Amino acid sequence: xxxxxxxRAKAVRRDSAGSGDPRRPDDYVDSATPPPSGPDDTITxxxxxxxxxxxxxxxxxxxxxxxxxxxxxxxxxxIPGSLVPQRTSDPNGVAQYKVDNPDLFPVLDGLQVFDTYxxxxxxxxxxxxxxSLIGCVLPRxxxxxxxxxxxxxxxxxxxxxxxxxxxxxxxxRPADDATVAHAVESARAMLRKGGYRVVTFPxxxxxxxxxxxxxxxxxxxxxxxxxLVTVGIGGGFGYSGQxxxxxxxxxxxxxxxxxxxxxxxxxxxxxxAQYRVKLDELSVTYEEENQNAIGQPTDYTASVTTDGGAAGxxxxxxxxxxxxxxxxGTDIYLLGNGYAPTITVRDPAGEVVFTDSxxxxxxxxxxxxxxxxxxxxxxxxxxxxxxFFYPTQETSEHEEGDFSSFPDLRNPVLSLNxxxxxxxxxxxxxxxxxxxxxxxxxxxxxxxxxxxxxxxxPGETQELPDGLGTVSLDDVPRFASFDIHHDPTQGWVxxxxxxxxxxxxxxxxxxxxxxxMKAVRDADGGLRLEYAGLARGDDxxxxxxxxxxxxxxxxALAEADDASAPSSERI
Amino acid sequence: MDTATLDAASLLFLLGATGAxxxxxxxxxxxxxxxxxxxxxxxxxxxASRVLAGSSAAGATAQRRAGVATLxxxxxxxxxxxxxxxxxxxISLRVGLALAVLGFALHxxxxxxxxxxxxxxxxxxxxxxxxxxxxxxxxxxxGVLVVRDLKFLGxxxxxxxxxxxxxxxxxxxxxxxxxxxxxxSYWLVIHVFVAILATAFFALGFALSLxxxxxxxxxxxxxxxxxxxxxxxxxxxxLPGSEQxxxxxxxxxxxxxxxxxxxLMAGAIWAERAWGRYWGWDTxxxxxxxxxxxxxxxxxxxxxxxxxxxxxxxxAIIGFSAVLFNFGVVNVFFKGLHAYSGL
Ligand code: HEM
Numbered sequence: 017x018x019x020x021x022x023x024r025a026k027a028v029r030r031d032s033a034g035s036g037d038p039r040r041p042d043d044y045v046d047s048a049t050p051p052p053s054g055p056d057d058t059i060t061x062x063x064x065x066x067x068x069x070x071x072x073x074x075x076x077x078x079x080x081x082x083x084x085x086x087x088x089x090x091x092x093x094x095i096p097g098s099l100v101p102q103r104t105s106d107p108n109g110v111a112q113y114k115v116d117n118p119d120l121f122p123v124l125d126g127l128q129v130f131d132t133y134x135x136x137x138x139x140x141x142x143x144x145x146x147x148s149l150i151g152c153v154l155p156r157x158x159x160x161x162x163x164x165x166x167x168x169x170x171x172x173x174x175x176x177x178x179x180x181x182x183x184x185x186x187x188x189r190p191a192d193d194a195t196v197a198h199a200v201e202s203a204r205a206m207l208r209k210g211g212y213r214v215v216t217f218p219x220x221x222x223x224x225x226x227x228x229x230x231x232x233x234x235x236x237x238x239x240x241x242x243x244l245v246t247v248g249i250g251g252g253f254g255y256s257g258q259x260x261x262x263x264x265x266x267x268x269x270x271x272x273x274x275x276x277x278x279x280x281x282x283x284x285x286x287x288x289a290q291y292r293v294k295l296d297e298l299s300v301t302y303e304e305e306n307q308n309a310i311g312q313p314t315d316y317t318a319s320v321t322t323d324g325g326a327a328g329x330x331x332x333x334x335x336x337x338x339x340x341x342x343x344x345g346t347d348i349y350l351l352g353n354g355y356a357p358t359i360t361v362r363d364p365a366g367e368v369v370f371t372d373s374x375x376x377x378x379x380x381x382x383x384x385x386x387x388x389x390x391x392x393x394x395x396x397x398x399x400x401x402x403x404f405f406y407p408t409q410e411t412s413e414h415e416e417g418d419f420s421s422f423p424d425l426r427n428p429v430l431s432l433n434x435x436x437x438x439x440x441x442x443x444x445x446x447x448x449x450x451x452x453x454x455x456x457x458x459x460x461x462x463x464x465x466x467x468x469x470x471x472x473x474p475g476e477t478q479e480l481p482d483g484l485g486t487v488s489l490d491d492v493p494r495f496a497s498f499d500i501h502h503d504p505t506q507g508w509v510x511x512x513x514x515x516x517x518x519x520x521x522x523x524x525x526x527x528x529x530x531x532x533m534k535a536v537r538d539a540d541g542g543l544r545l546e547y548a549g550l551a552r553g554d555d556x557x558x559x560x561x562x563x564x565x566x567x568x569x570x571x572a573l574a575e576a577d578d579a580s581a582p583s584s585e586r587i
Numbered sequence: 588m589d590t591a592t593l594d595a596a597s598l599l600f601l602l603g604a605t606g607a608x609x610x611x612x613x614x615x616x617x618x619x620x621x622x623x624x625x626x627x628x629x630x631x632x633x634x635a636s637r638v639l640a641g642s643s644a645a646g647a648t649a650q651r652r653a654g655v656a657t658l659x660x661x662x663x664x665x666x667x668x669x670x671x672x673x674x675x676x677x678i679s680l681r682v683g684l685a686l687a688v689l690g691f692a693l694h695x696x697x698x699x700x701x702x703x704x705x706x707x708x709x710x711x712x713x714x715x716x717x718x719x720x721x722x723x724x725x726x727x728x729x730g731v732l733v734v735r736d737l738k739f740l741g742x743x744x745x746x747x748x749x750x751x752x753x754x755x756x757x758x759x760x761x762x763x764x765x766x767x768x769x770x771x772s773y774w775l776v777i778h779v780f781v782a783i784l785a786t787a788f789f790a791l792g793f794a795l796s797l798x799x800x801x802x803x804x805x806x807x808x809x810x811x812x813x814x815x816x817x818x819x820x821x822x823x824x825x826l827p828g829s830e831q832x833x834x835x836x837x838x839x840x841x842x843x844x845x846x847x848x849x850x851l852m853a854g855a856i857w858a859e860r861a862w863g864r865y866w867g868w869d870t871x872x873x874x875x876x877x878x879x880x881x882x883x884x885x886x887x888x889x890x891x892x893x894x895x896x897x898x899x900x901x902x903a904i905i906g907f908s909a910v911l912f913n914f915g916v917v918n919v920f921f922k923g924l925h926a927y928s929g930l
Binding site for chain 2 (some may be wrong): 040043044045064071080081084087088090091094095097098102104105129132133197245254303306308312313314315316336338339347349351499501506509513517518520524
């Protein structure tokens with residue numbers, strides 16, 4: 017298409033924009049041609065009343081320019097949150113940032129940069145965007161519903177100005193009413209079959225197709241609102257929590273069983289879905305052959321027995337990474353693992369004062385793990401122990417001492433440093449089970465003292481210093497850490513997401529176009545058939561579609577001619 | 588054959604492919620130089636027609652039209668890429684294309700060998716992602732050539748692919764290691780491959796938008812009556828007009844956008860399966876979102892008064908820059924759950 021005829025066609029389109037046109041904001045364009053210079057909305061109108069100002073403001077807010085501006089602003093505003101750690105996803109990172117940048121931290125924190133995606137400024141941008149979106153989509157929907165029920169507009173007076181204009185002649189046919197009626201009828205039938213909505217006039221046909229394009233666009237934008245609203249409201253009805261379970265132990269889905277728990281606003285914490293999960297075994301496979309990946313885990317499988325849920329009977333299943341367990345409306349994810357050495361402490365008389373499998377936190381890929389044992393009662397003094405567990409212990413020639421050379425249990429060793437004093441457990445201050453505050457404690461053995469630290473292999477027992485008693489390492493089971501989630505709205509989010517995608521596909525790929533056929537009686541008595549089209553939005557195939565239609569129409573008429581050759585008077 | 592041997596063979600084929608691409612690049616570049624020369628020869632007649640138009644009674648409008656008409660002529664119908672001025676596909680162009688196809692074949696073998704060596708899809712770390720990504724960019728380019736003559740983008744596409752492959756083999760190369768459990772999912776196949784495909788379409792759209800901006804500048808200069816040779820890039824005169832380039836770029840970019848939308852959604856579904864939440868503003872998620880919003884902005888810009896044309900082209904360029912940034916910088920230097928660069 018040459019540029020000149022293109023711009024002319026566009027100019028005509030603007031004039032002839034009938035009721036079937038999709039409603040667009042004032043500053044919408046679909047061609048490169050600058051619009052005829054007319055009153056622009058940047059020009060201040062004289063003397064606006066309060067209502068007038070409101071109208072003006074609303075029009076600004078729902079204009080294409082504002083939508084574009086807000087979209088770009090949203091993209092820019094999302095950047096800071098990727099540059100500094102976020103409280104929701106990386107709280108430790110935020111704490112570290114505070115230590116590393118003591119001066120900058122309060123400033124950024126004041127700007128809510130560590131909570132970017134719930135910050136006032138980020139929220140205002142997307143809320144404004146969605147207000148604009150709703151303001152844009154509502155009138156368009158109303159308008160589109162009308163358009164769906166109305167007929168295509170009249171055939172333009174001069175088709176020659178429209179896109180893809182082409183003509184065909186019917187040789188040897190009288191340009192009488194019957195021929196014209198026949199051509200009109202055959203064009204109508206053909207376009208109908210092609211999915212067009214058609215109106216016929218005595219000498220012409222006007223057809224339009226692709227209403228789905230606008231429908232798709234509206235579905236797309238509305239589904240975006242759907243996602244936002246569902247996520248906004250849905251967050252209140254879900255909960256998530258974490259729980260570490262040692263092999264052989266069980267978890268019952270009650271508030272007190274969680275290590276940490278984040279309920280939505282509307283969750284009744286006392287009425288969680290009832291079930292019980294027992295971790296029978298966590299088996300881990302490590303790579304042993306590929307020299308480039310020795311010790312890399314290649315599989316985690318947590319074998320569990322569940323009890324409760326809908327069926328109410330115990331059943332055995334497995335939880336794997338990427339394969340959560342769905343039970344009673346919650347999902348259980350396997351997210352972490354480690355060792356939980358079973359440690360027993362006895363007093364000098366041999367009475368057990370402490371026995372438990374204590375989860376040790378992995379510190380490196382070979383699962384060198386750090387853990388804390390607190391024995392507040394039963395011994396002469398309160399005892400705290402900090403220990404490293406090495407699944408495959410080796411000693412380096414250098415200063416560093418012990419390390420683990422493989423994550424599986426090939427040469428397990430537990431080393432413990434013993435402290436005595438006030439563990440601070442009675443002060444009512446919550447203490448992490450993974451930390452030992454040694455400020456008020458006295459170290460009895462291990463590094464920096466005269467007494468060597470305690471080293472234990474499974475099955476071994478050793479004396480605690482100062483005749484406090486004994487400590488033994490009975491066994492080394494694994495632990496698994498699970499995330500438990502309940503989100504009743506995620507199905508809805510998925511549904512809206514599918515609508516977004518479907519809407520996008522229809523609105524970007526279904527062409528909306530008008531096509532006309534017009535019979536013109538020439539001065540010399542012949543009949544000329546004119547064809548033309550009009551693109552509504554991006555439509556690279558328009559011209560070939562018009563040409564194709566013209567050819568097929570012409571052929572159909574010619575064939576009908578042949579078939580009815582003897583009686584060309586046929587109507 | 589064992590893993591290491593297969594991987595070594597893969598690397599060999601990849602080096603071969605890079606070599607073929609390098610020669611293809613030179614041929615395509617020679618073709619651009621030829622186009623410049625052709626354009627200069629054609630200059631005399633063009634100037635004559637402008638002078639004629641300028642002296643006609645219609646005055647300024649006619650002059651503008653003549654300018655436009657000249658452009659239209661050289662613009663061809665979008666499938667010719669300047670066939671009017673250059674009736675036969677010149678030898679440098681055909682050699683460039685043949686070498687590109689050869690490079691693609693070697694590249695394909697290299698990628699398949701790597702996949703066999705690793706016994707899985709070859710896109711589980713940065714090295715493999717770059718290898719498959721560039722393969723798909725090349726494949727999409729060659730595929731689009733069947734429908735549209737975009738051979739003039741050959742210099743750009745081979746150039747980009749060579750640079751990326753160079754970075755990949757020098758900077759990202761890692762030996763085959765087994766998949767960590769977090770990546771053992773069919774979503775790795777779907778999500779990552781669609782992301783690669785989207786990237787390929789964005790890359791071509793980006794190239795077209797760049798050419799569109801250059802072309803627009805040249806056209807504006809021509810309409811203003813300046814000497815079109817003023818710009819050094821006279822090969823532009825044998826390329827489609829800026830509006831046509833814009834439409835082509837738009838079509839490629841919306842395909843990319845739809846694939847990217849799918850990438851984002853598939854990623855969310857996978858995140859839900861693996862981590863228990865479908866969206867957590869993880870660094871990689873943030874950048875996927877940013878890219879999506881930029882391209883949504885681009886699509887909007889094309890329908891906003893004052894933004895169609897050059898400004899929206901800039902958005903497409905920014906969008907693809909964000910894609911490259913997401914791949915090259917976010918993967919390597921940013922901290923997050925998506926720690927799979929393999930480095
Ligand atoms: C969350 C914010 C938004 C996003 C992500 C978004 C995204 C998109 C996308 C991807 C398209 C192209 C696909 C299609 O036609 O369906 C589009 C088209 C469109 N959008 Fe939006 N949009 C947003 C907000 C808005 C707002 C606030 C308005 C009103 C001012 C608006 C008006 C339009 C119009 C009129 C089109 C059709 C463009 C055309 O005909 O080419 N959008 N939008």
